[in-house]
Amino acid sequence: MPQYSYSQSLKIMLIPYIIIGILWFPLTFLIETYYDSILISQFLVIQITTAFLFLIGFYYNNTSIYDIYWKIAPMFFVPYWSKGSGNMILPVLVYFYCIKQNYTYFRFWPGLQYEDYRNVAVKQQYPNPMIFWPIIYLGFEVVPSIMIFLGHLPLYYAFISQNPCTFAYNFSIIFTISAIAIELIADYQLFPYRSKLLKGDCDVGLWRYSRHPNYFGECMYWWGQYLCQLSFGFENAWTIIGAACIQALFSFYSIPDMETHLLKKRETYATYKKKVVSSFIPWFRMEK
Structure with a gap:
């Protein structure tokens, strides 16, 4: 290249x-x-x-x-x-999410020499x-x-749609904001380790209670989109397919694949994995 x-x-x-x-x-x-x-x-x-x-x-x-x-x-x-809905809150949240994601990406991006390890693995296999x-x-x-x-x-x-359940709608907005905040905090805490400023496993902040709190926040964001629509009623409840597919992607591919990658990359990750028992939802540690 x-x-x-x-x-x-x-x-x-x-x-x-x-x-x-x-x-x-x-x-x-x-x-x-x-x-x-x-x-x-x-x-x-x-x-x-x-x-x-x-x-x-x-x-x-x-x-x-x-x-x-x-x-x-x-x-x-x-x-x-x-357009025409008069709803400014939801597009603003989407913009904030996208800007945050791009900021996180380019914060560590070294240039075109970078390729996602999963893509590299596919290239080596095929x-x-x-x-x-x-x-x-x-x-x-x-x-x-x-x-x-x-x-x-x-x-x-x-x-x-019109006339949502006010409580459910407001809850979905708070839920989505919380999701973006969790992912933002997790990415901020991970950055020194991902950029090699610090060595070893990130075992601070949210990472002390979940091995992938950034993925947890990411999936929360998509469930927040669904909860927002659900606040207008159950007529379009079938749109759960989006959040469900993304959740399945993280649960059955992204997290297991990342775990395998990190176990190969760092010998210390096995010890970290024993301490931080949850791979997704922040949960209690097991120090012994």
């Missing part, structure tokens, strides 16, 4: 997203001339822009060009869904480009793009 400076890497990473930002609504209006549905238009725009980012990543031979997409796309389609790149596109880009759409789908029905 060619070596790029940080400034070159930043341009290569961000310019495709600037292009996506410029083209998002023209693409939306074009699609809506054929399909009079903002759900269909936004789903198709998400898939078109995902394919565009895949081609950019393929050109630069870097799978992590896509990494920030799921933290960018909601900043376009959620406000579009909210070195044939004819196999590797389709796996990356379908499994690591198309599927997450569908998940961010489904995860935020409850908000669409919240925007077009």
Whole structure:
């Protein structure tokens, strides 16, 4: 892989997203001339822009060009869904979540030499480009793009609904704010360890009670979206599919895979794992 400076890497990473930002609504209006549905238009725009980012990543031979997409796309389609609803709180929360996620990502991002270890593992397992790149596109880009759409789908029905249960609605807002705060605090506490400023296992703050409090906050955010929609009634309760799929992804893939990775990476992690017994929900420690 060619070596790029940080400034070159930043341009290569961000310019495709600037292009996506410029083209998002023209693409939306074009699609809506054929399909009079903002759900269909936004789903198709998400898939078109995902394919565009895949081609950019393929050109630069870097799978992590896509990494920030799921933290960018909601900043376009959620406000579009909210138009005419008069609801400003939910789009603001989505923006705050996305900005926080991007800030956390770029805080440690070293440049284009970085690729997610999971993508690297797939490349090592399937070195044939004819196999590797389709796996990356379908499994690591198309599927997450569908998940961010489904995860935020409850908000669409919240925007077009009226007269929520005030208590339930306010609770969902507080729940979502708490989720973002938990993930923000967890990321802040992890940063010195992730950036190699400190060595060893992060065993401070939230990390003393959960091995993955950032994942806990992340999943709480998606359940917050669903709880918000649920405050308007049970008519669209089926939108639980988004939060449920994301929860399943973290519970059955992301957390076990990260645990395996950390056990291989650090010998001390096995001891940390015995002390911090919960891999997800913050819980009591076991010191002995």
